[in-house]
Amino acid sequence: MVKLYNSLTKNVEDFKSLHPLSVGMYACGPTVYQFAHIGNFRAYATADLLVRVLQYNDYDVNFVMNITDVGHLVSDADTGEDKLEKSAKKEGKTAWEVAEFYTDAFLKDYQALNLTPPATLCKATDHIKEQIDLIQRIEENGFTYTTPDGIYFDTSLLKDYGKLSSFDKTDAGFTRVDANDQKKNPRDFALWKFSPKSTPDSKRDMEWNSPWGKGFPGWHIECSAMSMKYLGETFDIHTGGVDHKEIHHPNEIAQAESVTHKPLAKYWLHSSFMLVAGQKMSKSLENTYTLYDLEKEGFSALDLRYLYFNAHYRQEMNFTFEALEAGANALKKLRQEIVKWDEAPDEEVEGERSRPEGTVREYEKRFLEAVNDDLNMSKALGVMWELVKSDNPSSAKSTALFKMDRILGLDLKAQSIEMRKEQGVIPGHIQALVEERQQMRKEKRFNAADHIRAQIKRLGYDIEDTVKGVKVRKI
Numbered sequence: 001m002v003k004l005y006n007s008l009t010k011n012v013e014d015f016k017s018l019h020p021l022s023v024g025m026y027a028c029g030p031t032v033y034q035f036a037h038i039g040n041f042r043a044y045a046t047a048d049l050l051v052r053v054l055q056y057n058d059y060d061v062n063f064v065m066n067i068t069d070v071g072h073l074v075s076d077a078d079t080g081e082d083k084l085e086k087s088a089k090k091e092g093k094t095a096w097e098v099a100e101f102y103t104d105a106f107l108k109d110y111q112a113l114n115l116t117p118p119a120t121l122c123k124a125t126d127h128i129k130e131q132i133d134l135i136q137r138i139e140e141n142g143f144t145y146t147t148p149d150g151i152y153f154d155t156s157l158l159k160d161y162g163k164l165s166s167f168d169k170t171d172a173g174f175t176r177v178d179a180n181d182q183k184k185n186p187r188d189f190a191l192w193k194f195s196p197k198s199t200p201d202s203k204r205d206m207e208w209n210s211p212w213g214k215g216f217p218g219w220h221i222e223c224s225a226m227s228m229k230y231l232g233e234t235f236d237i238h239t240g241g242v243d244h245k246e247i248h249h250p251n252e253i254a255q256a257e258s259v260t261h262k263p264l265a266k267y268w269l270h271s272s273f274m275l276v277a278g279q280k281m282s283k284s285l286e287n288t289y290t291l292y293d294l295e296k297e298g299f300s301a302l303d304l305r306y307l308y309f310n311a312h313y314r315q316e317m318n319f320t321f322e323a324l325e326a327g328a329n330a331l332k333k334l335r336q337e338i339v340k341w342d343e344a345p346d347e348e349v350e351g352e353r354s355r356p357e358g359t360v361r362e363y364e365k366r367f368l369e370a371v372n373d374d375l376n377m378s379k380a381l382g383v384m385w386e387l388v389k390s391d392n393p394s395s396a397k398s399t400a401l402f403k404m405d406r407i408l409g410l411d412l413k414a415q416s417i418e419m420r421k422e423q424g425v426i427p428g429h430i431q432a433l434v435e436e437r438q439q440m441r442k443e444k445r446f447n448a449a450d451h452i453r454a455q456i457k458r459l460g461y462d463i464e465d466t467v468k469g470v471k472v473r474k475i
């Protein structure tokens with residue numbers, strides 16, 4: 001049984017899918033106006049982990065993620081410029097070019113981190129019609145009003161508005177920055193924004209005609225429109241960073257539920273922030289690291305992936321290079337263990353056979369209990385290391401470990417083969433043949449030497465005679 005903390009009920013609950021063994025899951029994706037940093041990726045790593053855990057528990061997961069390429073203003077509260085248009089001006093590109101560039105960059109890092117590709121990756125700009133349709137339905141239900149700069153959602157009319165978040169509806173703090181006087185209530189938000197009266201300078205790259213006039217969708221409407229399009233009016237799980245819990249997600253819920261009168265999602269999961277050396281990541285502190293920044297320091301995406309597991313997703317995580325280094329070393333050690341197991345197959349180690357098979361199963365069971373307990377990865381990693389260090393037969397350990405890696409996603413099999421290649425570690429029986437061939441060559445028995453070479457090749461290894469000696473490698 002998978003247990004998850006549901007932000008909606010503020011409780012850890014048994015996960016019960018709406019349909020047997022099938023899960024609809026939506027994750028709020030990136031706003032593609034700059035490189036996503038390692039704190040942003042923590043939220044996607046959490047979504048990926050959840051998908052893997054559900055799949056491990058035999059659920060078929062329909063995983064949908066969006067790409068925000070329009071409408072996200074500098075402030076989440078609908079003030080300031082559109083982030084894409086602002087970036088475009090700064091970079092001397094069009095907003096379309098900016099979106100394409102940073103979407104590609106995002107997907108490259110996403111793949112490097114071995115994150116599960118969504119079944120559907122949907123862009124806001126590809127779903128303008130769906131967003132307009134939903135705004136019309138909200139309008140028909142009487143929840144909208146018009147101001148000189150757009151169509152707004154009247155949050156005072158929705159009884160349980162903000163049920164997900166902890167704020168007070170009339171929170172004055174909300175209006176502090178760039179208050180929009182034309183809103184009826186501080187929490188009201190834009191569904192459609194009008195394009196500014198065109199001057200050559202203010203002309204937007206991205207704008208569309210709508211029943212209300214030329215403009216662009218508000219940020220929140222895309223997620224309600226696209227999640228319902230691909231997953232239905234009520235789906236199982238909605239995930240996102242904890243920064244979405246107070247504004248974006250309550251607004252997604254308001255837009256959907258004012259029209260359907262059904263819950264948008266049954267479970268809401270929020271991934272906590274990542275701090276850097278105890279401070280919030282910010283441009284001014286120059287501590288917003290991207291994956292590229294870590295790679296420049298010699299770390300890999302999988303090192304970062306391993307590091308993410310060290311903190312529970314609902315806890316703030318403190319990033320330091322020391323912690324990353326420790327994670328990278330642990331991962332390296334793990335791969336070395338696997339290489340060693342390959343080097344010493346069971347039959348060569350005395351006494352191992354006497355271990356009961358059941359022991360490995362115990363570790364697998366405890367690992368599953370940990371991941372199913374609201375994704376308790378530090379506990380799961382602990383169990384994994386206990387397994388690795390146990391004196392079970394190496395073949396049983398590697399089978400169990402590779403099974404766990406379906407959740408860990410550390411690509412352990414391929415990475416350890418790679419390490420073995422790099423280290424040139426060659427199994428003992430191959431090494432013995434190589435030495436025998438060398439002896440034959442010394443004795444000028446070249447036919448016999450060639451015969452051994454062919455034998456080595458049949459066993460999956462190639463040898464090359466170089467000035468520095470014989471090089472052996474796996475084919």
Ligand SMILES: [Zn+2]
Binds near residue numbers: 027223
């Ligand atoms: Zn969203």
